[in-house]
Amino acid sequence: MSNPIRVTVWNEFRHEKSHEEVKKIYPDGMHVVIGNALKERGFDVGSATLDEPEHGLTQAVLDATDVLVWWGHMAHREVQDEIVERVQERVLAGMGLIVLHSGHHSKIFKKLMGTSCSLRWREAGENERIWVIQPGHPIAEGLPEYIDIPQVEMYGEHFDIPTPDELVFVSWFKG
Template identity: 60%
Template sequence: MPIRTLVWGENVHEQKNQVVADNYPNGMHNAIAKLLSPDSNISTATATLQEPEHGLTVEKLADTDVLIWWGHAAHGDVQDEIVERVAKRVWEGMGLIVLHSGHFSKIFKRLMGTPCALSWREAGERERLWVVNPGHPIAKGLPQYFELENEEMYGEPFSVPEPLETVFVSWFQGGEVFRSGLTYRRGAGNIFYFRPGHETYPTYHDETVGQVLRNAVNWAYNPNRFEWITDAPNRPVEEAIEKIEERGPKLHHGRGRQEGMR
């Protein structure tokens, strides 16, 4: 069964900026989805900010194995209820790939628990991405490095938690470096942050970027779901695996009160 991948995009800059519209006449979300299409193991759908519930309904997320997130201008417009819904699905095992300025999205900050801040410059600089973890599945089939002729600069320090793995490190013409491919796990969900993707440049027409995204979807996929992972059930004495006797004072009395507090 193909990996059901949902590409989420703000779809804001495409409507307001002619350069972005020229780069992505069908929207950035559709361009990203097209980059995934050569992999027959991936099936794609798209959703945008403007749809009811931002296209991230309970039913849609239940049918999603991996969610790809691109945002920039309208992070604050994403409803907190939807952010919590997505976070819960990640904890339960849905994969999440966060792109470029999605580092400041509510969902990435929620899952990282840090400011996710950085320095930046929009000057059309060459970005050279070094593969620093060539044995990682996300780096499969990639050269030692690859370049994007025009990109927005992101510079360290990047105030995110220490990652599980660093896959890419970027160098820019202005001299800055940046950890541009980072993996995390939150609950049962695999998370990958990938830096490139400024909207005024044709990054999501680049074939190597497409290879990275296809690899990342396959890596992030978890066939299992642990829907109980956010539960905090009371385990009464009579259900203990080994027989024990209840003793000492108690704060909670009876299962009903404990359930009512959750």
């Protein structure tokens, strides 16, 4: 049996401390909820947060990480450039990086993309349909033809990133 994929979930851990509504939903932090969901699926999961020494992303932690999940929204500027360099080196050496939500404005995402990473968005509470356009791709394994999300923020074009090597999913929004 192969070893489980080692995932580190990184979170600013700020909204959970400063917004009561978020604190009620994620009292221990979003990173804990995301991590628990991954653990239930057999992943070996650790976590790190912005206020830890070295933002929890020491060289030892990154060396023991196959995939880094990054959640950022309000404190992008607080991430130390030295840590961004460290994460970039690991990504270029093969570590996976999954950037969630407003992480498109994180220092690490901008550094890796080499662009502004700006995009259009709106909060209209509309539904999103995510189409699987490469059902044979490993990341889409076991997924249905599409996934409906009943109420989301809309993120759309133009998204200032390099042309992707592959498209596995595309989204459609009602508006």
